[in-house]
Amino acid sequence: MLLYKQKKNQNGKGNRLLISITVLGSAGPIRFVVNEEELVAAVIDMALKLYAREGRLPVLGSDLNNFLLYCPNAGSDALSPWETIGSHGARNFMLCKKPQPEKVADEGRPAAAAKGSGSWKAWINKSLNLKISSH
16 A cells, blocks of 8 residues: 655645746756745745756756746736736746846946847747747
């Protein structure tokens, strides 16, 4: 006869969801099960720990405050760290590093503008639209 251990946080409240989180720059998505009542901040923390445990590249670090979680159903805005992961009814997400403050170049223009780099929000929108339209 097999014995099964019951997890500490398994209390029957809320449904459990298999979610998929794509990390920008990584080879493939991370998949794991969460309670739909779990906060977005806790899900980001779990994703970063799992990502590091699997030895994935690029190395991201472990500070969840440096990351934003996006949901294709929620538009171009990042999910609030205080909302629940199940609030949008989605199971696929994208994890991105927060943009760093722009450094000011010698001529008073932002350094990013001097290099000609595009907006990270535009890139996210384009990526999300490509993912959605390909299904």
